[in-house]
Amino acid sequence: MIDGNTGVIAQTIQLALAPVFVLVAIGNIMNILTTRLGRIVDRSRTLQGHHAATTGREHDVVVIELRYVDRRIHLIGRALLLLVLSGLAIGVTVGSLFVGEMTGMELRNMTGIIFSLAIGLLMMALVYLLLETRIAANSLRLPQELLELERKDI
Numbered sequence: 001m002i003d004g005n006t007g008v009i010a011q012t013i014q015l016a017l018a019p020v021f022v023l024v025a026i027g028n029i030m031n032i033l034t035t036r037l038g039r040i041v042d043r044s045r046t047l048q049g050h051h052a053a054t055t056g057r058e059h060d061v062v063v064i065e066l067r068y069v070d071r072r073i074h075l076i077g078r079a080l081l082l083l084v085l086s087g088l089a090i091g092v093t094v095g096s097l098f099v100g101e102m103t104g105m106e107l108r109n110m111t112g113i114i115f116s117l118a119i120g121l122l123m124m125a126l127v128y129l130l131l132e133t134r135i136a137a138n139s140l141r142l143p144q145e146l147l148e149l150e151r152k153d154i
Contacts, residue, residue, distance in 0.1 A: 011101075016094045019115060023090045026122060030083050033129065037076045044069045068139040072132050079128035082121045089118035 047069060050062045093115045100107035148154075 009101075016097050019090045019093045019097075019118070022118065022122070023087055026083050026087045026090070029122075029125065029129070030080060030087075033076050033080050033083070036132070037073065037080075040069055040072050040076070044073070065139065068135055072135050075128045075132040075135070079125040079132070082125035082128065086118045086121035086125065089114050089121060093118060 044066065047062055047066050051059070051066065054062050093111055096107045096111045096114065099105065100111065
């Protein structure tokens, strides 16, 4: 009887490894996002200082960049929320695998649905990350005159 339970536990642990790897990936993506968020917050503080000290066209440039920063903060916040929810769903997936195996309850359908939900949340978070990086890239476009594209000597 003990050997049978040991085999079931070992098999369940093997089944739980795939969701755990997804959980590790989610953690890594969250690390990337929190680093990006920290840099954006630092930039927003700098821009807030410039906001009161500028006028005219220079002030308008600061306001435009503040709007970009605000949108980026919002997108990263959404992505982080989705990643946390995805991580929680992965935890429930692993838990349901063990509960199902230990109690003999049929939880495969629920486990599959929860895991699919976790992957869906992860994918939505990645879309938000993509949108945030697109905004960052678009807001950092260099003015064409600074590139001096007409020069052929360099």
